[in-house]
Amino acid sequence: MPRTVDHGERRSTILEAFVRVAAREGLASLTLRSVAAEAGISLRLVQYYFETKAGLMQAGLGLLERESNRRWERRIAKLPQSPTAHLTLRALFEEALPTDETSRDFHLLWMSFAILAQTDPEISDRPFLDGPNRIGQRIAAILDQGKSDGEIHPQVDVEAEAVIFLGMLNGFATAVLVGQMTADAAMVSFIHQINRLSAT
Incomplete structure (x- = not known):
């Protein structure tokens, strides 16, 4: 057969x-x-x-995004049951940093695609808008749950803070990638930002 x-x-x-x-x-x-x-x-x-090459690149971009989401889900699944907002945000941030060959390749390619999408009409720029927007919404939901649980200060504007955290994710990942700062230094700064929102 x-x-x-x-x-x-x-x-x-x-x-x-x-x-x-x-x-x-x-x-x-x-x-x-x-x-x-x-x-x-x-x-x-x-x-x-x-x-075509453009068709292959567009499909490759989709693969990168799906793999990134899967890595985040695996990282979150390893947390204790009903994790705090602090633990969840830290896990997301740790996964976002390019600390090994796989994550470094992802960031290099993602940045390359983002630049190419600005000049090549055959490469859609939607993933660079929709993907970060989904992450921002997820961060806002984590912070909102933290407020409900009494972990995050009740006066925190979760939407505004989600924008700040998203900017930190992107900026610190690039800084670590190019060697401007270490992953440990990035994590210290990120934890400082999380602690600033604490209700205690």
């Missing part, structure tokens, strides 16, 4: 190869041929699934 092709698995193989090549060589140097070679498949197969 002919072998059944798992198209989802094949797409995943190509996208994972795309991420490796993009992180190693940069988006500008990446070609469909280099991704095909990395994945160990033919150029024609890459073209069958993604047609």
Whole structure:
């Protein structure tokens, strides 16, 4: 019997190869041929699934965002049952910092995509708006729950603080990535900000 092709698995193989090549060589140097070679498949197969470099890059961007969300969910799942706002925010921040090869590759590619989306009409800029907006809403919900639990001061404006925390996530991640500050220094500053909102 002919072998059944798992198209989802094949797409995943190509996208994972795309991420490796993009992180190693940069988006500008990446070609469909280099991704095909990395994945160990033919150029024609890459073209069958993604047609163009822009199509492959857009799909790769979606993969990055999904993987980021999965990493955050795994980090949150490791917390004690009914974690405090402090613990939850700290876990989110720790996951956001580029402290290993995987997270560094993610930030490098995310920044590269963000820049490219400003000049390339074939690359949607929606992920760079919708993704951070969802994170900001999640932070606001965590802070709001902290207020309800008596952990966060009742006069704290959760929407305004969520914007501040989101800015810290993005800014500190970049600072750690380029070596302007260490992950430990970033964490100290972040914890200071969380403690400032404490009800006690």
